[in-house]
Amino acid sequence: KAGVTQTPRYLIKTRGQQVTLSCSPISGHRSVSWYQQTPGQGLQFLFEYFSETQRNKGNFPGRFSGRQFSNSRSEMNVSTLELGDSALYLCASSLFASGTKGAYEQYFGPGTRLTVT
């Protein structure tokens, strides 16, 4: 079974631009979560999607948004990029977002490294 894939793997943008990152979950997984990882702040939760709906979210400004498609693939968008948005963006998929223990086993993709200049 193929793992979580993320595209692109590397990206360089300038301040003020916008960027869209893509994540394809493991086949059969319906929940997709996005995280930002930086050396200073560590791993921070952005949001979680399930059945094309944002179910959970972290404490990021509205410039960060996402969506999920009917095939569970997800995209994340960052508008008006700032230097501080330079980070590794990780996507993780899990079977489904319910109270069942096994549902929360998350599998991470390799990440997209975004550099804002």
Added chain:
Amino acid sequence: GQNIDQPTEMTATEGAIVQINCTYQTSGFNGLFWYQQHAGEAPTFLSYNVLDGLEEKGRFSSFLSRSKGYSYLLLKELQMKDSASYLCAVRMSKGGYQKVTFGTGTKLQVIP
């Protein structure tokens, strides 16, 4: 916010046992994860605890005490490849949403 505390660094000897502790604020608690992350790689899921007690999975075990806001990850028969960062993360409910907050990670170095 949700404060998650875990030691920054630990060193242990190959073949030994090491325990990595994690404490968190209990308000809104809805589950605790442990992840392993090797340098330059994505995190790998190790365990998820939602009820009190010990969960064992091979050489790795995770313990949770919800009333104390405390968890630990126990690694037995340490191998050199266990050198990595270990991340504690808490799933919590707040304002109708659930969010996952990560600790800053414990960098474990296994020495011969």
